[in-house]
Amino acid sequence: MRFKTAAVIVGLTAALAHASDLPNVPYPRDFRSWHHVKSIVIGPEHSSFATRGGIHHYYANDQAMKGYRTGAFPDGSIVVDEGVFTKAGEGPTRGLTLEGDRRSLDVMMKDARIYKDTGGWGFEHFDGDDKTAKLDTSRRAKCQECHAQAKRDFVFSSLRP
Secondary structure (H helix, E strand, C coil), X not given: CHHHHHHHHHHHHHHHHHHHXXXXXXXXXXXXXXXXXXXXXXXXXXXXXXXXXXXXXXXECHHHHHHHHHCCCCCCCEXXXXXXXXXXXXXXXXXXXXXXXXXXXXXXXXXXCCCHHHCCXXXXXXXXXXXXXXXXXXXXXXXXXXHCXXXXXCECCCCCC
């Protein structure tokens, strides 16, 4: 029995070591020059408002655009969700809701070889304008668990009609 327990511990340790050795999804340079997929506003009535409230702009590179059109995202696809706070306009912009500072940047990158244990997708989160990756192994697993529920290859967003 001790041998089986030791084998399980060694196996789990190796799996966790492998997961933590996976490369971070890099900060996506020049993503605003990519295709704009759509924008949404997360308002106070939504359950995620406390952590995600504001305007969200979705961007996709050329490979991800193929995925949006076909439903199967090829390796190299990158989808970016840029969340920004909102602020009320003042003076001549009174009555307008304007973009404020960046809240966060969430990134998905498809590489079926590297991220085979998470449906082929790597996930990352960046706070504000920081370009330092923030997700640890358990938080990446939560991203994967949620995105596994998407009807189309782990991607919830769709092209704006």
